[in-house]
Amino acid sequence: MKKSPFAPKRAAKMPPINGVELAVTEAGIKYKLRTDLLLAKFTPDTVVAGCLTKSKTASGAVEWCRNNLKSGKQARALIVNSGNANAFTGAAGEKSVVNIGATVATTLGCEPGEVYQSSTGVIGEPLPVKEVLGGIETCAGQMGEGTYQTAANAIMTTDTFPKFTSRNCQIEGETITLNGIAKGSGMIAPDMATMLAYLFTDMPISQPILQKLVSKAVEASFNSITVDSDTSTSDTVLVFATGKAAISPVVDEKDVRLRPFKSMLNRVMKELALLIVKDGEGISKFVTIRVKGAKGKRAAKRIALSIANSPLVKTAIAGEDPNWGRIVMAVGKAGEAADRDLLNIWMGGHLVTQNGGRVPDYNEAPIAEHMKGETIIIEVDIGLGRGKAEVWTCDLTHEYISINADYRS
Amino acid sequence: MKKSPFAPKRAAKMPPINGVELAVTEAGIKYKLRTDLLLAKFTPDTVVAGCLTKSKTASGAVEWCRNNLKSGKQARALIVNSGNANAFTGAAGEKSVVNIGATVATTLGCEPGEVYQSSTGVIGEPLPVKEVLGGIETCAGQMGEGTYQTAANAIMTTDTFPKFTSRNCQIEGETITLNGIAKGSGMIAPDMATMLAYLFTDMPISQPILQKLVSKAVEASFNSITVDSDTSTSDTVLVFATGKAAISPVVDEKDVRLRPFKSMLNRVMKELALLIVKDGEGISKFVTIRVKGAKGKRAAKRIALSIANSPLVKTAIAGEDPNWGRIVMAVGKAGEAADRDLLNIWMGGHLVTQNGGRVPDYNEAPIAEHMKGETIIIEVDIGLGRGKAEVWTCDLTHEYISINADYRS
Numbered sequence: 001m002k003k004s005p006f007a008p009k010r011a012a013k014m015p016p017i018n019g020v021e022l023a024v025t026e027a028g029i030k031y032k033l034r035t036d037l038l039l040a041k042f043t044p045d046t047v048v049a050g051c052l053t054k055s056k057t058a059s060g061a062v063e064w065c066r067n068n069l070k071s072g073k074q075a076r077a078l079i080v081n082s083g084n085a086n087a088f089t090g091a092a093g094e095k096s097v098v099n100i101g102a103t104v105a106t107t108l109g110c111e112p113g114e115v116y117q118s119s120t121g122v123i124g125e126p127l128p129v130k131e132v133l134g135g136i137e138t139c140a141g142q143m144g145e146g147t148y149q150t151a152a153n154a155i156m157t158t159d160t161f162p163k164f165t166s167r168n169c170q171i172e173g174e175t176i177t178l179n180g181i182a183k184g185s186g187m188i189a190p191d192m193a194t195m196l197a198y199l200f201t202d203m204p205i206s207q208p209i210l211q212k213l214v215s216k217a218v219e220a221s222f223n224s225i226t227v228d229s230d231t232s233t234s235d236t237v238l239v240f241a242t243g244k245a246a247i248s249p250v251v252d253e254k255d256v257r258l259r260p261f262k263s264m265l266n267r268v269m270k271e272l273a274l275l276i277v278k279d280g281e282g283i284s285k286f287v288t289i290r291v292k293g294a295k296g297k298r299a300a301k302r303i304a305l306s307i308a309n310s311p312l313v314k315t316a317i318a319g320e321d322p323n324w325g326r327i328v329m330a331v332g333k334a335g336e337a338a339d340r341d342l343l344n345i346w347m348g349g350h351l352v353t354q355n356g357g358r359v360p361d362y363n364e365a366p367i368a369e370h371m372k373g374e375t376i377i378i379e380v381d382i383g384l385g386r387g388k389a390e391v392w393t394c395d396l397t398h399e400y401i402s403i404n405a406d407y408r409s
Numbered sequence: 410m411k412k413s414p415f416a417p418k419r420a421a422k423m424p425p426i427n428g429v430e431l432a433v434t435e436a437g438i439k440y441k442l443r444t445d446l447l448l449a450k451f452t453p454d455t456v457v458a459g460c461l462t463k464s465k466t467a468s469g470a471v472e473w474c475r476n477n478l479k480s481g482k483q484a485r486a487l488i489v490n491s492g493n494a495n496a497f498t499g500a501a502g503e504k505s506v507v508n509i510g511a512t513v514a515t516t517l518g519c520e521p522g523e524v525y526q527s528s529t530g531v532i533g534e535p536l537p538v539k540e541v542l543g544g545i546e547t548c549a550g551q552m553g554e555g556t557y558q559t560a561a562n563a564i565m566t567t568d569t570f571p572k573f574t575s576r577n578c579q580i581e582g583e584t585i586t587l588n589g590i591a592k593g594s595g596m597i598a599p600d601m602a603t604m605l606a607y608l609f610t611d612m613p614i615s616q617p618i619l620q621k622l623v624s625k626a627v628e629a630s631f632n633s634i635t636v637d638s639d640t641s642t643s644d645t646v647l648v649f650a651t652g653k654a655a656i657s658p659v660v661d662e663k664d665v666r667l668r669p670f671k672s673m674l675n676r677v678m679k680e681l682a683l684l685i686v687k688d689g690e691g692i693s694k695f696v697t698i699r700v701k702g703a704k705g706k707r708a709a710k711r712i713a714l715s716i717a718n719s720p721l722v723k724t725a726i727a728g729e730d731p732n733w734g735r736i737v738m739a740v741g742k743a744g745e746a747a748d749r750d751l752l753n754i755w756m757g758g759h760l761v762t763q764n765g766g767r768v769p770d771y772n773e774a775p776i777a778e779h780m781k782g783e784t785i786i787i788e789v790d791i792g793l794g795r796g797k798a799e800v801w802t803c804d805l806t807h808e809y810i811s812i813n814a815d816y817r818s
Binding site for chain 1 (some may be wrong): 497535727735806
């Protein structure tokens, strides 16, 4: 597969996080000569919060994580394999999930309820459990030798580049670090996108507060991206906080020390989400869609996603065609209040549509020029209210068809 | 554009309908050497019923028809142009609609409120009104010389074959005929699909009863097809009943004479809807999706459409890949009640997935064989209730991208 033109030119530096140890291996689950298993070990009292797919046919690993999250217990381990999603594999699949959870717990000396797990890759094929169990042993033997870069590599499927980023903030003179890794390039849509993202921080913070921040941050990041409107059965975002930074823990929502942490969390989640879109299957253009003037925030987001998910809008962008009529069509089908005669549309900052019609002095040259670029910006003013939203997507290309018409073979 | 492999091998015979006269011409709206204008003239007291797009940014012609339908008045004329949708053309577009309605009324000697109109083609470009008005005059001069076949030709845009069908039934020894023509190949999705369909019958029937039958028939035909999940701004289904057949009019819903008429109406609508899917942009496979065992009828339809609209399912079909995992994914994202472990899936009549997992004695050979065919059948049993639905779609191919990435040029 061709590498996405949007792969970062320069890799982010990934400092260690106190309380997190990583290991990866080539377990041989599906791919050859490629790492496909990540095992992370967390210090006692690590707090975890997360968001999981809303799919009604979620995979066993997702249900496992959902149950563990509910318990509110500490997290001591994370295991992720690529190459096989262990989804829709019936009773055998369920058994593997339990087996993997128990094996990690025994190997690292913790409870199964403290182990988090994900599987990503082809669905409907039996998971080669023996390989996974072998990989767990190998990883345990080299615990701490992995890096966030190698971890990001090990969880890739059709991704064309590994996704990782790191930010830090200062709280009471201490440096708090937040590292994130992610994967996902197709089957990306809210809620959630088909994707896995794991964040690791040394922030001392209580579980309920972390969960609240995470749920909010996901809305404006992973739930604001779409590649093909398909929702995966395995989507998982987990944030692990070891609490090892030398400040007293945040246990109150109104604690002012939350502010820098919150911005950092939002920023890292958005960076990871954009990396996922930028590796959208077959992407040739990265598209930002901003909607304002909708009746409310929710309406704005639905309209923005309707534009972002429209195959006709996406193919027009692939064809570098400033076909604003299709944008109006997508606004109309969103099901939210809209008045054709109040609509204004900008492409690349140029006003194209005014009050529902083409601007009188329409000059396609600068807009056509914008469409030839790699970064497309579409702005829509619904003209009815104050609701705003921003979502990110990519175009729909021949390459997407090629990748997905022949994924299994 | 390559002709769809699903174009009918043999054209339906289209008898005349007493009270309907047709004319077509090459008005030169966009295409060259191709008819692009249809004018139909109806006898006095012709009853009309219809369904129009639910798009919030509907075109002026759709709003015109909606107003006229509401009045419950007779219909005396229908004018349809292809090549330009006259949508999002601002005040000038609105003016054209009024202008066209008035010109047809004057030319044929009726009220503007008795004229129905549609425009289909590119959106956002000004409609060349002069050409349309010239075409009206030409058509009026040769009224009655058109046929249903030439009418179906004149309303085509990216269609690769004209769509028309005819059925009849016997009521009190009289033959009642129902002719239908339609167009539409992309931007097809409920509600409604991007499509135009006009039906003509000599059935004597009251307007409210006809409207009731039409609304119901549309649900199981035009609202059960999808090509690309995009909803057009111009979708229109209109049924014109001249009442010229020699039976007394049906004015009571419980009239037993409605039964054969209703079956005929349902059948013709379904035939036209399937012709539209069979000309889906870039189609290489015609796909039937049947869902049963859902919590209700509405849930079954949402699940069926979720499968039918999934780009990942559609590309897998294009790639002849029996990737049932993606079907489970699409069931999961529909948002309706589903239990992974109760799901059964058949492809081409072969049980593939049982209780959420691959059948124990899975043999891909016959299923792979089925996927190589042109007609794909996917059946899903949700296992929860008695809700059933059937929808029709096509695969998502390179050809679809080629057509839509470069439609305007």
